[in-house]
Amino acid sequence: MSHPTAGPLRHALATRARAVVETRWFTGAVLFAILGNAVVLGLETYSGLSERWREWLLLGEGLFLAAFTVEIVLRAAAFADRPARFFRDPWNVFDLVVVVLAHLPLMRENATLLRLLRLARVLRAARLLPQLRIILVAIAKSVPGTFSFLMVGALLLYLYAMLGWMLYAEHDPDRYGSLGRALLTLFLLTTLDGLGPVVHEGLEYSRWSVLYYGTFVLLASFVLVNMLIGVVINSLDEARAVEAGEAREPGEPRTAGGGFGEEELRAKIAEARRVLDELEAGLRR
Template sequence: MFDNMHAALVRLRHNKAFEFFVIAVIIISALEIGAKTYDLSDTALSITHYLDVFITVFFLIEILIRFIAEEKKRDFFKSAWNVFDTAVVVISLIPINESEMALLARLIRIFRVLRMISIVPELRVLINSLMVALPRLGYVVLLMFIIFYIYAAIGSFLFNDINPVLWGNIAISMLTLFRVMTFEDWTDIQYETMDVYPMSWLFYMTFIFFTAFAFLNMVIGIVVGVMEEEHSKERNQGQPSLADIQAQIAQLSAQLERMQGADSATHHTEGANQQKNLDTSKDAKQPK
């Protein structure tokens, strides 16, 4: 009976309709959280309350289905996404009415929207790619910080008297340069300094070239490369490795040899029986 229930839960877990229904509930959960930020009538608040109870109970049932359908229960918590989903569901069970942890419980309910990532494989690939790319991006970010620091120091020394609000110290100068890098009204800053230093446009042009063009393209290139690697891993997960193929070939060859040996033994036994029958018939025909 347990095996039948386990098989049914496995089929339900991998059922596309069930996955789409889970995604729909997550979307409804996101809309319900957004609706609570408005001034709602008593009727609407009552509806959102019962809807929140339904979503919480459904997520609990869904996580139990995934846990029971897992072949090896220990492997369920080896996945970081499963741990995250379980933590969100468990903390969502905390009652939020007049509780000291009401704020925490409400915040955790907001994170239920992130469960969309664990359900949709494409989103998981994107997040995994970003996490894998972070160590490689560290050196690019460090180099970008060095460029920011150098240009901020130069800008603070040269333009402090022009506009201390933007260039008063190195920290404020770095914020101003971030504004320049994101092209947020950066021409106003440039023209202000060009009234005093006409060649200051070189300062901005070289900074934008290094940061907005060179380094950001390096970041994009690293992320895209890691995404390609992750997509290749996803495609190759379902394909057998070379060692598995060789093992299967060796197993089939051994089975074929055993079958051929069994056939040879059968033919030899049949031939011996036929010969024995012939000898018996000859002996029976000879006169005594």
């Protein structure tokens, strides 16, 4: 059976920790540490600087790791009264895994894995930068649409590669001597790089080359690319809607941009927490 004072102690700890992690200076300090970690990681790629300032760079790495450890402890402490909620946020889980793995002896002995973990810390900047967070959410939401786009693109490349092999295999074996070479040639042509010489060489074999390359460029470089842009833009709009909190109960006020204002949102969160605290206090009596 837990101690009767455990509940109030956890509540007090969570309240004090939240008062720290929700301040602007704490967010700024964490962002500064993430950027500093990125700078140190970049300096280590220069052999001269890495050898000359090795001790200072190691000291900086230790200080950054200590700072990130304190940060994740404070964030976890902010959920001391409701621990399960800490793990509902994917960013909390990501931060915890990155920090914990950095303390494991196996990771610290492997330079490559340790650098990958330190590189992963740079991604944590997305948590503190709303616009970057929106872009990452948009990328995640665009995966299903992008997969469909890749399937259509692969089918288009295959059809034109087979057609190119049948038309140009004998005359241009370097580009169309096999299905693999034809696929590589057409994939490079989707960027329109070197299209002119290829078309001129194709005209030496057949006047139909204009139709072949013209339709391929139209479909691959314009139609498909515009489809991909549409998928990304749609996902970006969905990510902005999630970030702005547009999916809310009917009748709740909206700002001109479609979401709660920052100050209004903070006030509502504080009010909700106050009500929860009063409810928990009443249940303990």
